[in-house]
Amino acid sequence: MVAVTSFRNVSKYYGDVTAAHNLNLDVTPGEFLSLLGPSGCGKTTSLRMIAGFDQPSAGEVFLEGECVNNVPAYRRPVNMVFQQYALFPHLNVMDNVAYGLRQLSPKPLAKEIDNRVSEMLELVQLASFNQRRIWEFSGGQQQRVALARSLINKPKVLLLDEPLAALDRKLRREMQIELQNLQRNVGITFILVTHDQEEALSMSDRVCIMQDGEIVQIGSPLDLYDRPKNRYVADFVGKSNFFEGVVGQMNKEGVDIKLDCGVSVELIANANTNDYKVGDRVCISVRPEQLTMVRDENLLSKNIAIKVRARVMNRIFLGEQTEYLLHNEQLGEFLALSSRRNELSERPFETNEIVFVAWSRDTVLILDGDE
Amino acid sequence: MRIYAVFVYLFLYAPIGIIVLFSFNAGRHASELRGLSVQWYGKALSNPFVGDAFVTSLEVALIVAILSSLLGTAAALALQRLKGSVRIFFDGLIYVSVMIPGIVIGIATLVALVTVFDFLNPWLASVWPEGVKPPQLHLGYTSVIAAHTLFTMSLVIIMVRARIAGMDRTLIEASMDLYATPWRTFYQVTLAQIYPAILAGFLLSFTFSFDDFIISFFVAGSNTTLPVYIFSSIRRGITPEVNAIGTMVLVGSLTLLMTAQYLMRDRGKH
Numbered sequence: 001m002v003a004v005t006s007f008r009n010v011s012k013y014y015g016d017v018t019a020a021h022n023l024n025l026d027v028t029p030g031e032f033l034s035l036l037g038p039s040g041c042g043k044t045t046s047l048r049m050i051a052g053f054d055q056p057s058a059g060e061v062f063l064e065g066e067c068v069n070n071v072p073a074y075r076r077p078v079n080m081v082f083q084q085y086a087l088f089p090h091l092n093v094m095d096n097v098a099y100g101l102r103q104l105s106p107k108p109l110a111k112e113i114d115n116r117v118s119e120m121l122e123l124v125q126l127a128s129f130n131q132r133r134i135w136e137f138s139g140g141q142q143q144r145v146a147l148a149r150s151l152i153n154k155p156k157v158l159l160l161d162e163p164l165a166a167l168d169r170k171l172r173r174e175m176q177i178e179l180q181n182l183q184r185n186v187g188i189t190f191i192l193v194t195h196d197q198e199e200a201l202s203m204s205d206r207v208c209i210m211q212d213g214e215i216v217q218i219g220s221p222l223d224l225y226d227r228p229k230n231r232y233v234a235d236f237v238g239k240s241n242f243f244e245g246v247v248g249q250m251n252k253e254g255v256d257i258k259l260d261c262g263v264s265v266e267l268i269a270n271a272n273t274n275d276y277k278v279g280d281r282v283c284i285s286v287r288p289e290q291l292t293m294v295r296d297e298n299l300l301s302k303n304i305a306i307k308v309r310a311r312v313m314n315r316i317f318l319g320e321q322t323e324y325l326l327h328n329e330q331l332g333e334f335l336a337l338s339s340r341r342n343e344l345s346e347r348p349f350e351t352n353e354i355v356f357v358a359w360s361r362d363t364v365l366i367l368d369g370d371e
Numbered sequence: 372m373r374i375y376a377v378f379v380y381l382f383l384y385a386p387i388g389i390i391v392l393f394s395f396n397a398g399r400h401a402s403e404l405r406g407l408s409v410q411w412y413g414k415a416l417s418n419p420f421v422g423d424a425f426v427t428s429l430e431v432a433l434i435v436a437i438l439s440s441l442l443g444t445a446a447a448l449a450l451q452r453l454k455g456s457v458r459i460f461f462d463g464l465i466y467v468s469v470m471i472p473g474i475v476i477g478i479a480t481l482v483a484l485v486t487v488f489d490f491l492n493p494w495l496a497s498v499w500p501e502g503v504k505p506p507q508l509h510l511g512y513t514s515v516i517a518a519h520t521l522f523t524m525s526l527v528i529i530m531v532r533a534r535i536a537g538m539d540r541t542l543i544e545a546s547m548d549l550y551a552t553p554w555r556t557f558y559q560v561t562l563a564q565i566y567p568a569i570l571a572g573f574l575l576s577f578t579f580s581f582d583d584f585i586i587s588f589f590v591a592g593s594n595t596t597l598p599v600y601i602f603s604s605i606r607r608g609i610t611p612e613v614n615a616i617g618t619m620v621l622v623g624s625l626t627l628l629m630t631a632q633y634l635m636r637d638r639g640k641h
Contacts, residue, residue: 051544051548052547052548053544053547053548072547073544073547073548074547074548074549074550074551074552074553074556075550078548079548079549080544080545080548082541082544082545084539084541086539086541086542086544086545087545088542088545088546088560088563089564090563090564099546099549099551099559100549100550103549103550103551103552103555104550149549150548150549153549153550
């Protein structure tokens with residue numbers, strides 16, 4: 001299948017500043033892809049290069065198999081939803097939504113335009129609002145108008161530049177679900193730019209994680225969470241505890257990792273551990289929910305990689321789960337997540353309580369360590 | 372309102388009020404009111420000299436307004452694209468031309484034009500074919516229009532610039548994204564957003580040009596605009612007729628100014 005849009009060695013420089021460096025990306029038709037990263041990582045630049053607002057300094061951008069480097073924005077069959085919506089304040093809702101259709105040549109008949117606009121407004125649940133002025137709308141409604149406006153021409157790709165950033169938390173959650181449903185209904189490829197990992201993970205089929213103008217890892221949300229390529233990804237996707245160390249002994253059954261703090265961790269050999277050899281600097285990543293916390297150390301199973309005593313420093317109640325900040329003299333501070341259902345103890349841990357913490361030998365992930 | 376504020380306003384506007392009042396004077400002397408009448412309006416409107424001067428002023432003002440809105444808008448759009456120090460320099464020049472007193476513009480334009488004419492007229496005569504009368508450049512209609520446009524163009528630039536600065540740049544990208552060509556984007560988005568400022572600039576230029584006395588006085592040559600006519604007629608004594616003309620000009624100008632103000636108001640949007 002031909003990718004609906006692709007990057008081939010795309011770079012973008014603004015003077016001395018590198019906004020994007022040697023990007024390679026293939027977007028499958030119909031998928032919901034997120035570009036995730038902190039501000040300045042090149043995600044918006046990438047989106048703007050697909051839209052045609054920015055031209056790559058090197059490399060090629062493809063749309064449906066054709067290089068569009070020299071095609072101006074107004075001839076590219078893609079549409080964009082802007083961060084601040086960029087609705088035309090001098091036009092009413094109807095005229096805003098119809099804008100894209102009216103630029104076509106030959107221009108569609110007035111009746112057809114009317115029908116399509118009504119259809120679009122219905123799709124975003126704004127039917128019967130079409131004579132309203134733009135500024136009479138709330139943020140969420142403006143967002144819907146912007147969506148309707150950018151979908152009316154049935155673009156090959158819909159580009160969304162942090163479209164939910166201006167909405168409050170509750171509304172954002174609603175719009176996330178709505179966007180997802182909308183994408184499934186219309187079957188158009190969506191590329192979403194966001195710095196909100198929760199948003200990216202919950203909405204997209206695939207997430208592309210970017211850092212300093214480069215793509216770090218592309219994969220399904222589950223892939224990224226379970227098999228992050230490096231510490232940056234592990235840190236960006238969900239929370240994680242990191243401990244630096246060196247690979248000690250290694251054999252067919254297991255790996256021994258000597259952490260810098262002096263603690264030694266025993267792990268089961270698997271595909272992940274095979275990437276490393278004795279003496280390599282590594283970083284082990286342990287998700288807070290992979291830690292087991294108990295009061296009585298006899299309750300712990302035998303198959304554990306490590307067991308430490310720790311003091312509860314802080315407790316954050318999250319509803320079904322509780323997050324604990326723990327402190328161990330050697331490991332320092334780390335996070336543990338305990339869900340009520342699985343808690344081995346009958347009552348929550350208190351601040352300053354001494355607990356036993358362990359993690360199992362097969363849940364720990366090894367990543368490249370700092371050089 | 373404090374009492375001194377009342378005095379300030381009285382001081383500023385009482386003379387204008389008196390002119391309006393005396394334009395309805397039934398008597399023929401400016402200094403004493405003898406009943407009310409509109410006869411001086413009739414006299415003023417039927418005076419052929421007033422009529423000619425009025426038409427001249429109207430024509431000049433209209434052309435000045437058209438020229439300065441066109442040139443001013445183009446300049447404002449171009450300035451918006453300039454960067455850094457070049458832009459600051461040109462912005463400065465614009466404000467300078469607004470702040471320079473009318474009399475300086477008047478004298479400067481006069482000197483400049485006369486010098487240029489003195490240089491060009493002999494040259495034109497020398498290059499013109501034998502037997503055909505060479506054109507003579509002289510002060511008049513065109514020089515008034517040029518001098519006025521020089522000043523009013525800056526007003527238009529300032530007003531349009533303010534409007535463009537308040538415009539969301541992403542609107543242009545949004546329009547391009549929705550398949551509008553650069554030219555269509557220009558008139559469907561840019562022009563649609565800034566036309567109130569252009570229109571307000573047009574009206575302001577018109578008012579300025581129509582009301583201007585100082586610059587016209589210097590460069591009009593033999594052509595008489597209405598303010599110049601009024602000035603020369605006061606030398607024969609202030610008659611209620613002058614008051615009537617003044618009142619009519621006042622009402623016309625105020626209407627245009629208020630329309631401009633209305634167009635430039637910030638509309639209820641967030």
